[in-house]
Amino acid sequence: MLIKRTLWLIVILLLAACATLAGANFDKLFGPSDPKRFDAPVAGPESASSFAQVIQPILDRRCVVCHACNDAPCQFKATSWEGLARGASKTPVYDATRLLAAPPSRLYVDADKASEWRALDFFAVLNEHQVQTPEANRTAGLMHRLLALKQAHPMPTEGVVGGGLDFSLERTASCPAGAEIDTYERNTPMAGMPFGLPGLSAAEHDTLARWLEQGAPAVLPPAPSAPAMQRVAQWELFFNGDSLKAQLFSRYAYEHLFLAHIYFDDDPQRQYFKLVRSATPPGQPVRIIASRRPVDSPGVDRVYYRIVPERETIVAKTHMPYVLSANRMAHWRDLFLDAPYSVTRLPGYSAQDAANPFSTFAALPVSARYRFMLEEAEFTIMGFIKGPVCRGQMALDVIHDRFWVVFLAPEKRFDEPLSAVLARDANLLRLPTGSSNTDMVVPWLEYAHLENEYLKSRAQVLAGVFGKRVKLDLNLIWDGDGRNDNAALTIFRHYDSASVVKGMVGDTPRTAWVIGYPLLERIHYLLVADYDVYGNIGHQLNSRMYMDFLRMEGEFNFITLLPRAQREATRDAWYRGDSVSTREQVYGGAGTTVSAESEVRYQTTDARRELMDQLKTRLAPVLDRHLDIALQAPPALRAPLGDLAAINGTSLQWLPEVALLLIDTPDGATNTFTLLRNTAHASVSHLLGERRELRPEEDTLTVVPGVVGSYPNAFYRLDASQLPALTEAIRRLRSEKDYEAFAQRWAVRRTNPKFWAVSDDVLARYRRTQSLEAGVLDYNRLENR
Structure with a gap:
């Protein structure tokens, strides 16, 4: 076995040497490149390995672990055949320095075919030359070359990885295109694929190599099951009602669910789908509207909301499961379609509309909007955690490493005055993310002023509510209606990534947020629906800086439940070393604090810890404990x-x-x-x-x-x-x-x-x-x- 393996490595080295000699002569050796070569999968010979059953599982275990989502090195996605056919790009998605927004490059959205991706500066990783022999596919196929490089230069078997490899998140990717692979092999022989990890086993490598030599054959995946497609048809009918009320609700639902991996409660296979905007109605082929963000103009007179199969491998970092059921449809119908209110006109899609969901959806009842988000609060917050904004230290240093989140209870005594405030002061709540190209300093000062004005207005409402003997106590906290385990969440920050889970996990944290509807909605639109990962530095920076306000607002809501005598000390412990003005911002500045005394009963001098313990006791009947x-x-x-x-x-x-x-x-x-x-x-x-x-x-x-x-x-x-x-x-x-x-x-x-x-x-x-x-x-x- 050792002799056979040694001979195999010698062959690999010889092939690499031949490839080096061929280098820039790919066109001369194998004919000109045909960008349309992989515009559609081509079935291979009878002996070809099944892509879905054999090839994709190897890719999932060995390649997708690094090559998926927006942060895939060189934008190379191994999550589907179409991802391999698209190839790679030297332009990173995440760039905190660009002065102008970049063109988006979303698989299945911004181009449909490999040849269209070539026009967008993506280069091939499979052999697209006219000659399609095994030798040509080995020599001119970058994917094969990189796999062979690892076989020829295996990893050390102990200690740390050397060879000058850089594993930092902000490293500059090499992304060798075409004949650049020769220099890459000479200069970084240890940088074969999988990068910085052990090579594939002999069996795995042989299987992938044979498949690549055969021209990367594949067949289109089968359609979802008939029962699942029946559910798709039912939900598309629901999402595409003709009334203005139905159209406004469907727009709201789409702008909150566009990242979801939808599945149906009665589907034993749990097939995943995506909710998309289409220019075509149900019954016709889907024509996706490729706007930069879900809030941007669709460019058509009528938008249709369609449900399409998820075609990529499910990866944990973007997986946001969301179930649709008959009960959910009936519940949404009660909240939004049968409720006694009217919609006389549909809002537009201007930058001003995009930046202000409170004016855009003013016709929808506040209580219904809050219920929509609250009842799946983990999913709602997960958009901030797993959506495109959440990558890198700068995007995440706005939150603590672990804190608990609870929610204000839906309450008519609050909802009605809150609705009046939102209708009157919606302009104060507009977000600094209406455009993908944004200035930096001037908008920030303007939005800081708007936030303070909103907090003053809110404080006046709260003073009126509590002045009518509504108790400032734990009954203000949503108890999950006695059955919903979304009532309490724990958020973890891991320096340059984050996680959200149900329950109050771990020992008592230093901080906690109490979130109500306006705050929850703004978090979603600031960091999910309005956020453009391809936006310029101003867009990204203002999103990060405005999130400071939202964190402080959640902390303010928590502090308000403490005795008045302990509120400032608790706040100051969270903002040690900060200026008075920064600490005052937790209260929104002068005139925004709640003067009413908390009616929560305390037994000790450590009210912060005691409050968290009491919250845990209140929510105990619905508290998720699977991480205990x-x-x-x-x-x-x-x-x-x-x-x-x-x-x-x-x-x-x-x-x-x-x-x-x-x-x-x-x-x-x-x-x-x-x-x-x-x-x-x-x-x-x-x-x-x-x-x-x-x-x-x-x-x-x-x-x-x-x-x-x-x-x-x-x-x-x-x-x-x-x-x-x-x-x-x-x-x-x-x-x-x-x-x-x-x-x-x-x-x-x-x-x-x-x-x-x-x-x-x-x-x-x-x-x-x-x-x-x-x-x-x-x-x-x-x-x-």
């Missing part, structure tokens, strides 16, 4: 995992943000847990200089069963009996050298020959135990330590 190790971990592991979770302080700064802990138990089972480092900050109000705000002596650790987070930074594996030793080793971390020794003992590093076996095991268990939320994990943030 004291309830969900195997009994023998609960105590040692509790000891692990109790670690706090400076030793934690050496751990990565998110680590998956794999524990093998004596019965032969393996259990997955997630270690989440909660990095403490003096304040998160600063756009730059985050490192100065860190307080490592206050860091904490949250340990939960299963997988939380889409971007693991490390894998640790051990026997259950070794868990106390791992805990003690973490407590003793004092330097990077200490962590290197720790990783040498516990981590499944990038260089570990068993890395892929461990990865496959983790993903299989993830799908089995967390089937609804599971998707392929992303390894772009794996550490190399």
Whole structure:
């Protein structure tokens, strides 16, 4: 076997050498390039491997873990055949420095065929030349060349990866196009694919290589099942009513669900779909309206809302499942279609309309809009977490590393005066994201003034409400109507990514938000519906800076439930070292605070902690507890995992943000847990200089069963009996050298020959135990330590 493998590597090296000699002569050797070569999949010979059954599963396990979504290196997406056919681009999607908005490049949206992508500066990774022999497909196919490069230059089998490879999130991607592959192979021989990870097994490589040599054959995927298509037809009929009321509601639903992976409650296969805008009505082929954002003008007289199959592999970092059912349709009909209100005109799609959902949807009842978002609050907040805005440290340093979120209860006594405020002061609530090209400083000053004016107006309403003896107590907090586990959420920040889960996870956090309708709606439109990932620096920067206001508003709502004597001290503890004006902004400036005394009963001087405990008690009947190790971990592991979770302080700064802990138990089972480092900050109000705000002596650790987070930074594996030793080793971390020794003992590093076996095991268990939320994990943030 070793001799056979050695001979195979020699062949690979010879092929690479021949390819180098061919280099710029691809056209001469194999004929001119035909950009239409992969405009549609072509079935291969009888012996060709099945793409869906054999090829795509290999891509999912070995390629999609890095090449999916907007942050795929070189925009190369391995999530479908069409992604491979599209190829790659040297232009990154995420660019915080561009002065003008970039043209969007969304697979299945901004172009339909490979030849159209070539016109948008995407280059081929498959051989598009006229000659389609195995030799031509090997030599002129970049994907084959990069896979062969890894086979010829395998990874070391221990320690860290060398070879000058850069694993930082902000690294400049090489993206070799055409004959540039020659220089890439010479200069970075260790940079074959999978990048910075072990190569494919001989069987996997042989299977992919043969398929590429055959010309990457494939067939169109089968249509969804007949029962699922029946549900599609029913929902398309519902979303495309002719009345003005129906059209306005459907626009509202679409602008909130466009990122959803829709499935039907009675579909045993759980096939996923997307809600899209189309220029064609149900019964005709879908013609997607390719606007930059869902709020932008469709350019047609009548918009139709259609449901189309999801054609890409489900990846965890963008997976937002949303169920449609007969009960949901009836509920929405009651809220929006049968309710006694009228719509006399449909709003337009100007930049002003896009920036202000409160005026755009003023005709829809506030209570109905709030219910629409509130009853699926995890999904609503997940748009901020998994939508396009959420990538990189600058986008996320606006929030703390772990905090709880609860919601104001829908209440007629609040909804009616709130509706009046929104109708009167809708202009104050417009967002700084109406355009993809935005100036920076002037709009910021203007929107800061608008926010303060809105908070003053809101304070007047609250003063009137509480002046009528509405109690400022815990009855203001939504209890999930006694059955809905969306009533409490936990948000984790992992430096340059984030997660949201149901429940109040972990020990009592330092901060919490209380969110009502105007705040929830603005978070969604600022960071999801209005946000353009291709927008210019002003658009992106203003989105980030305005989110400061929204965080402070959520914190203000929480502080209001504290005794008046403790509100400022609590606020100041969250904004240590900040100026008086910054701290006052939590109250919205002068004249915006609530003067009424809280009627929550307190027994101690630590009202903040006591309030969180009381909220947890109030919501206990609906609180999701699937991430509670004291309830969900195997009994023998609960105590040692509790000891692990109790670690706090400076030793934690050496751990990565998110680590998956794999524990093998004596019965032969393996259990997955997630270690989440909660990095403490003096304040998160600063756009730059985050490192100065860190307080490592206050860091904490949250340990939960299963997988939380889409971007693991490390894998640790051990026997259950070794868990106390791992805990003690973490407590003793004092330097990077200490962590290197720790990783040498516990981590499944990038260089570990068993890395892929461990990865496959983790993903299989993830799908089995967390089937609804599971998707392929992303390894772009794996550490190399």
